[in-house]
Amino acid sequence: MKRPxxxxxxxxxxxxxxxxxxxxxxxxxxEGTWVPHIGHALLLDAEEAQVQLAHATEQAQHDGVVGxxxxxxxxxxxxxxxxxxxxxxxxxxxxHPEFAVETAQ
Amino acid sequence: xSVPVGHYQYDRIDRDFLQARIAExxxxxxxxxxxxxxxxEFKPLRLMNGLYLQLHAYMLxxxxxxxxxxxxxxxxxxxxxRRYDRDYGHFTTRQNxxxxxxxxxxxxxxxxxxxxxxxxxIQTSGNCIRNVTADEYAGxxxxxxxxxxxxxxxxxxxxxxxPEFTFLPRKFxxxxxxxxxxxxxxxxxxxxxxxxxxxxxxxxxxIFVGGGLGRTPVIGEELFDSxxxxxxxxxxxxxxxxxxxxxxRDNIYKARIKILVQAIGVEAYREAVExxxxxxxxxxxxxxxxxxxxxxxxxxxxxxxxxxxxxxVLTQQRRDDPLFDRWVRSNTHVHRDPGHIIATISLKPAxxxxxxxxxxxxxxxxxxxxAYSFGEIRITHLxxxxxxxxxxxxxxxxxxxxSEVGLAEANIGLIGDxxxxxxxxxxxxxxxxxxxxxxxxxxxxxxxxxxxxxxALRINISGCINACGHHHAGHIGLLGVDKRGEExxxxxxxxxxxxxxxxxTILGAALPEDETVDAIARVxxxxxxxxxxxxxxxxxxxxxxxxxxxxxxxxxx
Numbered sequence: 001m002k003r004p005x006x007x008x009x010x011x012x013x014x015x016x017x018x019x020x021x022x023x024x025x026x027x028x029x030x031e032g033t034w035v036p037h038i039g040h041a042l043l044l045d046a047e048e049a050q051v052q053l054a055h056a057t058e059q060a061q062h063d064g065v066v067g068x069x070x071x072x073x074x075x076x077x078x079x080x081x082x083x084x085x086x087x088x089x090x091x092x093x094x095x096h097p098e099f100a101v102e103t104a105q
Numbered sequence: 106x107s108v109p110v111g112h113y114q115y116d117r118i119d120r121d122f123l124q125a126r127i128a129e130x131x132x133x134x135x136x137x138x139x140x141x142x143x144x145x146e147f148k149p150l151r152l153m154n155g156l157y158l159q160l161h162a163y164m165l166x167x168x169x170x171x172x173x174x175x176x177x178x179x180x181x182x183x184x185x186x187r188r189y190d191r192d193y194g195h196f197t198t199r200q201n202x203x204x205x206x207x208x209x210x211x212x213x214x215x216x217x218x219x220x221x222x223x224x225x226x227i228q229t230s231g232n233c234i235r236n237v238t239a240d241e242y243a244g245x246x247x248x249x250x251x252x253x254x255x256x257x258x259x260x261x262x263x264x265x266x267x268p269e270f271t272f273l274p275r276k277f278x279x280x281x282x283x284x285x286x287x288x289x290x291x292x293x294x295x296x297x298x299x300x301x302x303x304x305x306x307x308x309x310x311x312i313f314v315g316g317g318l319g320r321t322p323v324i325g326e327e328l329f330d331s332x333x334x335x336x337x338x339x340x341x342x343x344x345x346x347x348x349x350x351x352x353x354r355d356n357i358y359k360a361r362i363k364i365l366v367q368a369i370g371v372e373a374y375r376e377a378v379e380x381x382x383x384x385x386x387x388x389x390x391x392x393x394x395x396x397x398x399x400x401x402x403x404x405x406x407x408x409x410x411x412x413x414x415x416x417x418v419l420t421q422q423r424r425d426d427p428l429f430d431r432w433v434r435s436n437t438h439v440h441r442d443p444g445h446i447i448a449t450i451s452l453k454p455a456x457x458x459x460x461x462x463x464x465x466x467x468x469x470x471x472x473x474x475x476a477y478s479f480g481e482i483r484i485t486h487l488x489x490x491x492x493x494x495x496x497x498x499x500x501x502x503x504x505x506x507x508s509e510v511g512l513a514e515a516n517i518g519l520i521g522d523x524x525x526x527x528x529x530x531x532x533x534x535x536x537x538x539x540x541x542x543x544x545x546x547x548x549x550x551x552x553x554x555x556x557x558x559x560x561a562l563r564i565n566i567s568g569c570i571n572a573c574g575h576h577h578a579g580h581i582g583l584l585g586v587d588k589r590g591e592e593x594x595x596x597x598x599x600x601x602x603x604x605x606x607x608x609x610t611i612l613g614a615a616l617p618e619d620e621t622v623d624a625i626a627r628v629x630x631x632x633x634x635x636x637x638x639x640x641x642x643x644x645x646x647x648x649x650x651x652x653x654x655x656x657x658x659x660x661x662x
Contacts, residue, residue: 002168003151014181014283016365018158019208019210020137020138020209021138021208021210022162022163022209023158023159023161023162023163023206023207023208023209024161025160025161041571060144061140061143064141066144066158067144067158082590083531083590084538084587084590084591084592085160085535085536085587085590086530088160088529088530088538089160089161091161092161093530094529094530094538094541095530095538095540095541096191096530099161099191
């Protein structure tokens, strides 16, 4: 099992993956489902994330997702990813505003 | 159906093979969806069929062999973009097209639609021989010595599903040209081939090996100067066998042929190839004149007829219309027939996304190809489109037609003709976004008169060290790097892919994304301020060295 991520102050972890059918970015929610809007992502401490990550990875095929991992976000409402890469995954390509993904719906 | 101009005509065997391959992949997709195949098992299978999983969706990369399409194929690509994607496609630096918003379950249907027009996505990914690229002016340019397309097709057939070369240590890229002016970046390929007529008139092939960009940029070295046509396939087979046997498989970053050539030296590599040739049954690989002619017969030849005054008409139209004249200056090339001209259509509108075209533009290009260039279209490795055989007296009508769909940008070879990979907006490997920087630069230098004043200056942008934007070969190159989750760009100058190939020199520390465009503008200003009469950017750089440009880039930092 991978070691817990070291989070900076004000940060939490969320779980993310891509949907198997269409590859869309999805986030692990408090309801225990994968959702397309980061606003519904479940915020986790590092140790909680480790447990949830192991569970979600094991269930990936059943849940129809690929490539489950955790990533750091600012502990805010809605949560905002820390890295440019994850911001783009959360909100869509920056060069096509018409394809933007809403934070929550 | 008539034989297409410019590319090989499929027959029943080709089409039956594609259908069988699609059925096979459809079964693999079904097994992936029902869980019989894990992602680890499925990934190499989908990659062999050109299907990647990127940041937001699956991406399908469709092969365009040696960059040439006919109008029905282009129209089909437009239909696929509209039906299965988000109404656009992205032309790549390997003369292919990518669709960025594909659903896994739609992929077999898309492949069936592609097969209707003799297209596929096979070997556009994976550790195999990728799409063979060729000179975008093949069969048309006045400076061409040998039309490379027939041999490109022979290489396509040889390399497709080659049983020995399906699991190479790493991907393998081949380019071929028949012009003394290298327009295919031959020395930046795993194998670069330059064809010319031999003493008896039959083509001979100069072969470079071990070139490449990526993490370790290397200029390819000449392996053989004059390989005879009959030995072309045997020679390539031997080169690949040596690589397949000795290329590293323990480290992905050291697995390309360039690392092997660098490690043992080109002389040792040549000896190994010659030893391999010595034990091969050369007769089995002999490319006979009859075999070459059989392939050539599957290409239609355009009937190049033009009125006697075609050139005079074009000359007058250029005098009458300065905007058209500017476009002709930058976007055309001399054809081998005096009544015809080669038109390059820019996919680099000011502030736009390099290489992107909407469904409507793609379909309009197909119509224009039918009307003006025998229904033939070429995709360039610089992410533009070429109509190869346009009658001079009809060129202005073509230009007007292009203007109607925003495709008449006059910037080929100029600073606005930026090459950029998809970058972090789409690509799972990228560290930084290439497209926004390209858009900002395109907008900054939007004035076509300014671009003409600056002259030949190519900017290449890669979003990561894999260098799909060929930044090492850019006159100005930008490499996106990630520093603690933020985007920075490293600047290089002096790269070139044409004759006299060179790898760009890094100017200094990477710059924050929001300072990069200003830094490049200062580099350009430095050139404009210090150039001597008639000098291009590369000329001035060569004369002055890098230091003035480094100082200009970092003066405000």
